[in-house]
Amino acid sequence: xxxxxxxxxxxxxxxxxxxxxxxxxxxxxxxxxxxxxxxxxxxxxxxxxxxxxxxxxxxxxxxxxxxxxxxxxxxxxxxxxxxxxxxxxxxxxxxxxxxxxxxxxxxxxxxxxxxxxxxxxxxxxxxxxxxxxxxxxxxxxxxxxxxxxxxxxxxxxxxxxxxxxxxxxxxxxxxxxxxxxxxxxxxxxxxxxxxxxxxxxxxxxxxxxxxxxxxxxxxxxxxxxxxxxxxxxxxxxxxxxxxxxxxxxxxxxxxxxxxxxxxxxxxxxxxxxxxxxxxxxxxxxxxxxxxxxxxxxxxxxxxxxxxxxxxxxxxxxxxxxxxxxxxxxxxxxxxxxxxxxxxxxxxxxxxxxxxxxxxxxxxxxxxxxxxxxxxxxxxxxxxxxxxxxxxxxxxxxxxxxxxxxxxxxxxxxxxx
Numbered sequence: 491x492x493x494x495x496x497x498x499x500x501x502x503x504x505x506x507x508x509x510x511x512x513x514x515x516x517x518x519x520x521x522x523x524x525x526x527x528x529x530x531x532x533x534x535x536x537x538x539x540x541x542x543x544x545x546x547x548x549x550x551x552x553x554x555x556x557x558x559x560x561x562x563x564x565x566x567x568x569x570x571x572x573x574x575x576x577x578x579x580x581x582x583x584x585x586x587x588x589x590x591x592x593x594x595x596x597x598x599x600x601x602x603x604x605x606x607x608x609x610x611x612x613x614x615x616x617x618x619x620x621x622x623x624x625x626x627x628x629x630x631x632x633x634x635x636x637x638x639x640x641x642x643x644x645x646x647x648x649x650x651x652x653x654x655x656x657x658x659x660x661x662x663x664x665x666x667x668x669x670x671x672x673x674x675x676x677x678x679x680x681x682x683x684x685x686x687x688x689x690x691x692x693x694x695x696x697x698x699x700x701x702x703x704x705x706x707x708x709x710x711x712x713x714x715x716x717x718x719x720x721x722x723x724x725x726x727x728x729x730x731x732x733x734x735x736x737x738x739x740x741x742x743x744x745x746x747x748x749x750x751x752x753x754x755x756x757x758x759x760x761x762x763x764x765x766x767x768x769x770x771x772x773x774x775x776x777x778x779x780x781x782x783x784x785x786x787x788x789x790x791x792x793x794x795x796x797x798x799x800x801x802x803x804x805x806x807x808x809x810x811x812x813x814x815x816x817x818x819x820x821x822x823x824x825x826x827x828x829x830x831x832x833x834x835x836x837x838x839x840x841x842x843x844x845x846x847x848x849x850x851x852x853x854x855x856x857x858x859x860x861x862x863x864x865x866x867x868x869x870x871x872x873x874x875x876x877x878x879x880x881x882x883x884x885x886x887x888x889x890x891x892x893x894x895x896x897x898x899x900x901x902x903x904x905x906x
Contacts, residue, residue: 492705494670494704494705494729495729496666496669496670496729496730497644497645497666497729497730497731498665498666499644499730500644500665501617501642501643501644501648501649501663501664501665502607502608502609502611502617502644503605503606503607503608503642503643503644503645503646503648503649503732504605504606504608504617504620504621504640504641504642504649505603505604505605505640505641505642505643505646505649505650505652505653506585506589506603506604506605506606506624506638506639506640506653507602507603507638507639507640507641507650507653507654508581508585508602508603508628508636508637508638509545509637509638509639509657509658509659510542510543510544510545510548510658511542511578511581511601511602512530512541512542512573512578512602513528513529513530513542513543513544513547513571514544514635514636514637515574515577515578515581515636516528516530516571516574516577517544517635518632518633518634518635518636519577523544523569523571524635525546526544526546526567526569527543527544527546527547527549527550527552527565527567527568527569528543528544528546528547528568528569528570528571529542529543529544529547529552529558529561529568529569529570529571530542530543530570530571530572530573531558531570531571531572531573532572532573532748533572533573533748533750534570534572535558535748535750536558536559537557537558537748537830538557538558538570538748539555539556539557539558540552540553540554540555540556540557540558540561540570541554541573542554543556543561545657545658547561547565547568550564550565551564551565552564552565552568558570578601581601581602581632581636582598582601582602584631584632585602585604585628585632585638586598586604587631588624588627588628588631589604589606589624592606592608592611592613592620592624593606593607593608593611595607595608595609595610603653605646605649607735608620617642617663618642618661618663621640621642621661622661624638624640625637625638625640625659625661637658637659638659639653639654639656639657639658639659639660639661640652640653640660640661640662641653641654641655641661641662641663641664642661642662642663642664643663643664643665643730644665644666644730644731644732645727645730645731645732645733645734646732646734646735647682647683647727647728647730647734648664648665648669648730649664650682651664651672651681651682652664654682655672664730665730666730669730670701670704673699673700673701673703673704673728674699674700674701676700677699677700678692678697678698678699678700678703680700681700681703691715691716692715694715695710695714695715697715700728703724703728704728704729706725707725708721708722708725711724711725740777740779740839741837741839742835742836742837742839743770743773743774743777743779743781743835743836743839744770744773744785744833744834744835744836745766745767745769745770745773745833745834746766746831746832746833746834747762747766747831747832747833747887748830748831749762749829749830749831749832750886752791752828752829752830753828753829754825754826754827754828754829756825758886759829759832760817760879761879761880761882761883761886762832762883762886762887763816763817763820763832763834763883764813764877764879764880764883765880765882765883765884765886765887766832766833766834766883766887767809767812767813767816767817767834767880768809768812768813768876768877768880770812770834770835770836771807771808771809771811771812771813772809774807774812774836774839775807775842775860777839778841778842779807779839779840779841779842780805780806780807780839780840780841780842780843781805781806781807781812781836781837781838781839782801782802782803782804782805782806782837782838782840783799783800783801783802783836783837783838784799784800784802784812784815784816784819784834784835784836784837785797785798785799785819785834785835785836785837786798786799786816786819786820786823786832786833786834786835787832787833787834787835788820788823788827788829788830788831788832788833789829789830789831789832790827790828790829790830791827791828791829791830792827792828794827796823796824796827798819798820798822798823799819799837800815800818800819801838802815805840807842807860808857808860809860809863809876809877809880810877812834812836813877813880816834820832820834863875863876
């Protein structure tokens with residue numbers, strides 16, 4: 491067998507993934523749904539899509555992102571549930587608390603998955619033993635119908651691969667002793683981060699299987715496949731060396747909303763848009779960043795769209811300023827068009843300098859007022875104090891379940 495220069499160190503990384511988390515949470519809370527195909531959507535409407543599906547639904551072809559009509563056509567018995575954020579708040583806090591009881595080095599990758607780094611841990615038990623204990627704790631703390639997949643590996647990439655190896659409720663280890671055989675048994679698109687675009691790049695370089703990907707040299711991957719350092723990263727990642735524990739830089743923050751009833755009426759649209767702007771501003775402040783760019787967009791019922799962006803000379807972060815600048819752009823949309831979906835994104839972010847007092851009294855007053863309102867909302871709940879116009883939007887725009895990083899989710903959980 492060729493020498494692949496695999497990482498032979500003992501695995502110290504554990505990846506934990508709640509199985510079909512939102513659907514399982516609904517089945518846990520409602521025993522009549524257990525054993526039935528269940529889909530969860532952010533809102534019940536003909537245009538909604540599945541944000542998760544139970545394993546019973548997945549078994550007949552229902553997939554995340556599938557529209558309700560298509561999902562119902564594939565699975566007529568599908569029971570569709572509207573998402574229940576407080577239930578998932580509770581689930582997130584429980585799984586995070588369990589993980590943090592084993593190590594301070596915990597990174598929550600999303601609402602339903604996270605990584606524990608056991609490097610330097612004083613616990614001398616095997617990670618397999620600890621993994622089985624975590625599975626038991628999940629059932630005790632979160633309910634008998636909640637299951638987790640656990641993957642163990644020498645780096646974050648292989649731990650995540652192991653966590654997806656035998657779903658649901660699996661526990662697997664990927665290390666130097668079984669890694670080559672594992673790569674022989676899977677396809678390129680089974681590798682996290684390799685979708686159709688990267689698969690095509692690899693195929694163009696005569697790499698069709700993961701074992702061929704593993705055998706390729708770093709130089710070949712850099713020059714012939716990825717055109718840069720990404721090739722070296724894949725060369726290291728596939729062998730079990732850690733290159734994915736670097737913090738990622740926040741690039742944009744924003745909100746979007748699918749209107750419950752498509753409309754072109756400003757009396758309905760603008761309060762909702764105002765609410766989206768204020769929640770975006772709160773995300774800026776929670777992440778301690780200021781923005782210089784704003785992008786607004788809308789999709790209309792006729793299939794057409796509108797998008798406009800602008801870079802400003804000065805930075806901004808307050809509710810009032812995000813809404814003011816975004817509204818300048820949003821008001822340039824064709825107002826006779828009926829909006830189906832709309833959103834705002836703030837970009838060109840930089841670390842906040844708000845800790846420094848300005849020489850201008852008006853700037854200081856705005857900052858002090860914003861801080862005071864945020865403190866009230868932290869103590870008594872989000873949007874206890876907000877603009878009257880945004881309050882009307884708050885009643886209409888339902889809280890969505892955020893995916894990817896957990897920064898915004900943690901913001902939603904802030905309470906006294």
